[in-house]
Amino acid sequence: MSDTAQHTTMATSVGPLSVRTIGSGPPAVLWHSLFVDDHSWDRVIPALSRHRRLVVICGPGHGTSGDPGRRYDLTACGEAALTVLTELGVREPVDWVGNAWGGHIGVVLAGNGAPQLRSLVNLGGPTQAYTGSGRRKTQLLTAVHRVAGPVGFLRSAVVDTLLSHRTRTTDPEAVSYVDGCLERSGAPLRNAIHSISLDRVDVRPLLGSIRVPTLFVTGAEHVGWTREQARADAALVPGGRCVVVPDAAYLIPLEAPDATVKLVTGFWDELAAA
Template identity: 30%
Template structure:
């Protein structure tokens, strides 16, 4: 009998935006979300970088193909980037995708120019808590998890002020493939790198919401203490999905961190190869069922962040908030393809977004971001952002 060959990792569903000849920045979503959770960062990031966003298996209409471990997700991402001709890149991941970033730094350090870990931990909760969540999903489906997601992801202040974004979050989780979600829970249950942090040598920024109870600031400080020369940024008025709740602050932190890292790579003579081609890919046949929902373009809730104003990395454990950048996009402009995504908050702008900064359509039978035909995304109309929650 011939020896069984290990199958090649299945590429992930992805999208690329930004200049084709720019250095590559890869951004990854949290469990239960899609690449649209980074929509508010894309306009600024694509001024500097070729941005590759990916979906986790079974998320956003991606083929389910459950991942057995965080290592498996890392292998699939590397295979995806190999298919794009990307050798060296910067990486920012939120929550589960931050675990993928840690895995890349441990097993593929030569590929990483720099790393940003958002809402991250060396061990996410306890193995039992993830197994229990997986069992709940097996028995009852994703509805209980979807309905409780806003409480885990956002501050009460934000949820009360942005009901359309809360609805978007609930519906996004609800469209995730059940088996892929359970597999991700099992992967997180097995993830524990507390003893390996000292091996990470790439420039690392750890970003955490000051009010995050899922991956609290204490977890972020463990990462910073364990990773050589890592820097910490604590974002006021934010919980777990910091890029959604305080987009301006997170965008500013990422731009400054990755700009510094690219400059260092250039000085050291290390190349950062751009990705090849435009648009995106599914990494396999299109999955049946609902596709991804684009982020509702509301007022930039990060615009009124308060903090020390210190630059990221000035000192470990510094509270950092970005400058008030305002909303990304003109009124009536969405961040997805025309007619795609979920309606955002009603700020007096008629629906029917014009499309955002995407450099090209996502390949496949239909745009990945399509949901209800004709349901465009209203843009911001200058409504003042809510003040950060106290504390």
């Protein structure tokens, strides 16, 4: 296994995307949540890379990836991920592991029958369209960001949503990481918020069409995808399963890395034994 990550930037339909590859073995894709970048996986990469060749994609408008300069959607993000796999020479189906945004993309790919997927782990990716008070709050914060930039109270509001109470009070490294991602944000992040959050469509009609082994995982404090919602969604997927992680909200790989590794590798082991 290679312990050294290989970095590259690839042209895609949603702009130039930063990609890291590390490890060896069957391929797996990691795609992160909105508001943070691919380094939100760093706490789980060492363990997961002992089992898979990881393709870690940084989404448009985040980290060192570019922005297409126009709106895009989850389907376009999925197409971009498949472009990355083609450019890397990945020919076999991949195990898709997505956090929030990445989970949305995985559901769309799997629900549309993409042959490039072997399995799906959706960590905290709601399936319903974004509506109600949460959407109105995000619209307001996005408008503030446009006028004033990533000011302190805005960053705090996002941190309070993305991270559980325990993480916020006992994990200053995680809090600092999320705050830093927000502090460096600009127009590309706002484009991403509109494209894949505010304009997100309901993907629940796709759940019954998923034919790959699927695991849904939500945080106990995830207000956008409660345990009841996640369990109901998993029940719509043939053979789908759901697990709730305590003391986590949206960013499960960052907040609960040990639980994430145990769940993902256990799921992979079951695939190998099937």
